[in-house]
Amino acid sequence: MSASPPFTVDRLVRDVADVLYTEPADVSLEDDLLDQGLDSIRPMSLVEKWRAEGAPVSFVDLAERPTLRQWAELLTPAP
Secondary structure (H helix, E strand, C coil): CCCCCCCCHHHHHHHHHHHHCCCHHHCCCCCECCCCCCCCHHHHHHHHHHHHCCCCCCHHHHHCCCEHHHHHHHHCCCC
C-alpha cells in the first residue's frame, strides 16, 4: 500500500475539484466553498477520505471554515 499524498493546497484543490466535477483551476482558495457549489454531502465524503488517510478532521471542522485556504491551514501542519 502506497503512502497517501500530503495534504498540500494543490492536493486539496484537486480533491475539492473532483467532488465538484470541475477543473482544479476553477476552484478558488478564497471564496466560500458553498458559493462554489459544495453542498453538505460532499464535505462529508472528503472527511471520510481524509480521515482514512490519517487527517484529524471532522465535518464540523470544515463547516466552520468556509474557504479552501482555511481547510489547508487546518490540514497542513505548521513547519
